[in-house]
Amino acid sequence: xxxxxxxxxxxxxxxxxxxxxxxxxxxxxxxxxxxxxxxxxxxxxxxxxxxxxxxxxxxxxxxxxxxxxxxxxxxxxxxxxxxxxxxxxxxxxxxxxxxxxxxxxxxxxxxxxxxxxxxxxxxxxxxxxxxxxxxxxxxxxxxxxxxxxxxxxxxxxxxxxxxxxxxxxxxxxxxxxxxxxxxxxxxxxxxxxxxxxxxxxxxxxxxxxxxxxxxxxxxxxxxxxxxxxxxxxxxxxxxxxxxxxxxxxxxxxxxxxxxxxxxxxxxxxxxxxxxxxxxxxxxxxxxxxxxxxxxxxxxxxxxxxxxxxxxxxxxxxxxxxxxxxxxxxxxxxxxxxxxxxxxxxxxxxxxxxxxxxxxxxxxxxxxxxxxxxxxxxxxxxxxxxxxxxxxxxxxxxxxxxxxxxxxxxxxxxxxxxxxxxxxxxxxxxxxxxxxxxxxxxxxxxxxxxxxxxxxxxxxxxxxxxxxxxxxxxxxxxxxxxxxxxxxxxxxxxxxxxxxxxxxxxxxxxxxxxxxxxxxxxxxxxxxxxxxxxxxxxxxxxxxx
Numbered sequence: 001x002x003x004x005x006x007x008x009x010x011x012x013x014x015x016x017x018x019x020x021x022x023x024x025x026x027x028x029x030x031x032x033x034x035x036x037x038x039x040x041x042x043x044x045x046x047x048x049x050x051x052x053x054x055x056x057x058x059x060x061x062x063x064x065x066x067x068x069x070x071x072x073x074x075x076x077x078x079x080x081x082x083x084x085x086x087x088x089x090x091x092x093x094x095x096x097x098x099x100x101x102x103x104x105x106x107x108x109x110x111x112x113x114x115x116x117x118x119x120x121x122x123x124x125x126x127x128x129x130x131x132x133x134x135x136x137x138x139x140x141x142x143x144x145x146x147x148x149x150x151x152x153x154x155x156x157x158x159x160x161x162x163x164x165x166x167x168x169x170x171x172x173x174x175x176x177x178x179x180x181x182x183x184x185x186x187x188x189x190x191x192x193x194x195x196x197x198x199x200x201x202x203x204x205x206x207x208x209x210x211x212x213x214x215x216x217x218x219x220x221x222x223x224x225x226x227x228x229x230x231x232x233x234x235x236x237x238x239x240x241x242x243x244x245x246x247x248x249x250x251x252x253x254x255x256x257x258x259x260x261x262x263x264x265x266x267x268x269x270x271x272x273x274x275x276x277x278x279x280x281x282x283x284x285x286x287x288x289x290x291x292x293x294x295x296x297x298x299x300x301x302x303x304x305x306x307x308x309x310x311x312x313x314x315x316x317x318x319x320x321x322x323x324x325x326x327x328x329x330x331x332x333x334x335x336x337x338x339x340x341x342x343x344x345x346x347x348x349x350x351x352x353x354x355x356x357x358x359x360x361x362x363x364x365x366x367x368x369x370x371x372x373x374x375x376x377x378x379x380x381x382x383x384x385x386x387x388x389x390x391x392x393x394x395x396x397x398x399x400x401x402x403x404x405x406x407x408x409x410x411x412x413x414x415x416x417x418x419x420x421x422x423x424x425x426x427x428x429x430x431x432x433x434x435x436x437x438x439x440x441x442x443x444x445x446x447x448x449x450x451x452x453x454x455x456x457x458x459x460x461x462x463x464x465x466x467x468x469x470x471x472x473x474x475x476x477x478x479x480x481x482x483x484x485x486x487x488x489x490x491x492x493x494x495x496x497x498x499x500x501x502x503x504x505x506x507x508x509x510x511x512x513x514x515x516x517x518x519x520x521x522x523x524x525x526x527x528x529x530x531x532x533x534x535x536x537x538x539x540x541x542x543x544x
Contacts, residue, residue, distance in 0.1 A: 003316055004037035008220040015227070022295040023234035023286075024199075028302060030228040031204050032309040034221070038211040039310075043317035101217060108213035123171055126154035131179055134186065138172070141191050144243055147198045153190070155179070161257065162189050164196040167203045177260070185253050188245055195239035201232040230279050237287050238294035251287045254280070350418040352382040352428050361408035361432050362486070362499035363439050364400030372397055375431045376405035384423040386416040393506075394429060400503030403510065405432040407497055453524060453533055460489050460521040460533060468515035468539055471507050479504070480542045483512040487537055491530040493521040501536055512539040 011033035018026050129135050134153045142151065152171045159173040172193045178186065196202060208225045215221040237254075241247050258280055286292050361376075374397050381390030388410050396402035409430060417426035453459045484502035487495045497513045504512075516537060523530035 003040050003319075004215065005218060005220055007033055007037045007040070007313070007316075008224050011224065012220075020293060022293045022297075023231045023238055024295065024297040027199075027201075027228065027231035027235050028297055028305050030224055030231060031208070032305050034208050034211055034224055034228065035306075036309045036313040037215075037221070038207070039313055040317050043314060047314065047318040104216045105214050108216045109210070112209055112213055119165055122156050122158045122173065123154060123165075125158065126156035126173060128155075129153040130155055133183065134174070134178075134190070137183070137187055138190050138194065141187070141194050141243075145191075145194055145198045145239070147194060149197065151194060151197055162193055164193045165202050167200070170197040170202070172197075184249070185257075188240055188250050188253050189257070191240045191243055191245065192236045195236035196232065198239075199232070199235065201236070205229055205232065233279070234283060234286055237283055238292070239296070241287065242294055242296070247288045247290065251284045254287070255284060348418075348420045352380070352386070352414045352417040352426055354412050354414055354430075359408045359411040359498065360438075361401075361405050361434060363434065363436075364404060364500050365484075365502055367397070367399040367401050367434070368436070368439065370399065371436065372399060372401065373435055374401075375433050376402055377429055377431050378405055378409055379427055379429050380409060380414075381425070381427050382414045382416055383425050384416050386414045386423075388412065388414065390427075397434065398503075400500040400509070401434055403503065403506060403513070404499045405434075407499060407513070408432065453535075456526055457531065457533065458525045460493060460524045460535075462519065462521055463493065464518075464520040466515045466518040468508075468541070469511045470541055471511060474505070474508055474541065479508070481540075483509055483539045483541070485512060485516060485537050485539065487516065487535050489521055489524065489533050489535060491523050491532055493523045493530075495519050495521065498534075504541065508541055515539075 011029060014029060015026060018029060129138075138151060138153050141147075149170060152169065154171055154173050155176060155178065156173040157176045159175050161175060162178070163173050165171060165173075172190065174189070178189070181189070205225075205228060208228050212221045212225045237250070240250055375395070376393060376397055377395035379392050379394050380388055383389045391406045391410055393402045393406065396405075409432065416423040417428070418424065481504050482502065483500065483504045485497050486499045486501050488498055489495050495516055497517055500509050500513075503509050516539070524533040525531070
């Protein structure tokens with residue numbers, strides 16, 4: 001949605017710079033912009049993700065609401081079940097907006113289809129050109145325009161004005177009053193309509209109407225579609241003048257047609273009508289202006305524009321904005337050395353630094369219910385390659401937040417600490433702040449475009465599993481309860497624990513996490529393609 005709007009906004013800016021160019025060139029601009037905006041979601045569905053650093057930063061202020069997935073997977077052995085109620089559903093407002101959009105798209109598309117059938121009915125009731133001069137003039141003009149496709153000229157009593165429609169078998173519908181037109185008027189009218197056929201204007205406008213029906217809520221698509229139609233009419237006016245028709249005579253015929261037909265039926269049709277009232281005054285001014293740029297656009301230039309637009313839209317569609325910079329505050333407090341690192345000068349020592357906050361820390365249900373806010377201090381072991389290889393909580397908050405802080409930090413990417421300019425292993429302490437104001441945004445980031453299991457998404461199935469270890473201390477204390485974990489199952493079936501939803505105690509939480517992350521599952525499928533899903537898993541510890 002945002003990317004498509006940016007494309008159209010750029011087209012509006014470029015169109016202002018194209019004021020001195022021909023209408024045909026501006027028409028290509030709008031066609032390329034609308035086509036690029038329509039291709040974005042299609043390309044994004046199968047292109048591999050690409051996220052340059054600039055997009056990562058901008059994403060923090062442009063988060064996208066995505067859906068959670070809650071499949072149900074049957075298991076056996078140690079009692080591990082998927083719990084569908086653990087993950088809160090997407091906000092009701094998001095569902096409401098989706099329902100409104102879907103209803104509007106269905107209504108808009110239905111109206112468009114109904115109008116096409118209405119136009120087909122008009123054509124079916126029309127009769128072939130009753131006047132032989134219609135066919136003769138149409139043949140001469142087709143030759144002059146370089147039009148090789150056969151065009152049917154029909155007389156329709158339902159048509160209120162000359163209209164053109166059709167792609168494979170283009171047709172020009174003339175009103176019954178056309179039988180009384182002079183040869184000159186018939187020539188300029190057919191020249192205008194056949195120019196639409198030569199330029200494939202009906203097909204381009206129909207595709208624009210379909211895109212507008214999908215993006216009906218976005219006013220930019222309505223304006224762009226209107227501009228596209230306006231420029232197609234002006235481009236055909238230029239084509240008529242380029243055939244040698246005097247501009248003043250052509251303008252006179254156009255105004256006379258508009259005056260005679262303005263009281264006629266103006267019900268909307270998906271066809272290109274010659275003398276519609278909107279923008280008629282500007283068209284007349286442009287027609288009589290002898291200094292107006294009336295340059296046509298060659299097929300080679302059209303092809304070049306299409307290639308250029310495709311090359312621009314592909315990287316834009318591949319960009320993934322995941323808003324990963326908007327996470328709770330992290331503050332380094334102390335740098336310490338591992339015992340394995342030899343002593344040396346510390347004056348040139350640089351601590352490890354976080355460069356990518358891959359996963360935000362998430363709240364457990366109990367901590368959220370209690371409204372707990374504060375800081376978890378973790379000691380992080382960062383190796384010489386910048387990877388986290390050891391974690392422990394130094395100061396915690398409890399209620400599952402300690403383990404969730406470790407789950408987040410372990411996925412962060414660090415720049416290794418340096419001593420005298422060389423990367424070395426170091427430990428550092430970080431403070432991870434939990435703030436309820438950031439919870440909703442962090443949940444959106446962590447969801448990372450996961451799908452909801454339903455009629456169109458099949459659930460994953462367990463292929464390989466590891467039983468969670470029941471610690472001896474827990475057995476001695478006869479602890480029997482449940483740990484609930486929030487998992488993201490990727491397209492390759494590898495699970496990744498995002499948070500502890502319900503904590504039991506730290507050692508059992510860690511055992512459950514270690515076991516589940518060794519599982520392997522078949523991926524969830526949507527339309528025959530693997531997709532990410534998000535599930536809650538209950539791990540029951542009992543003494544049986």
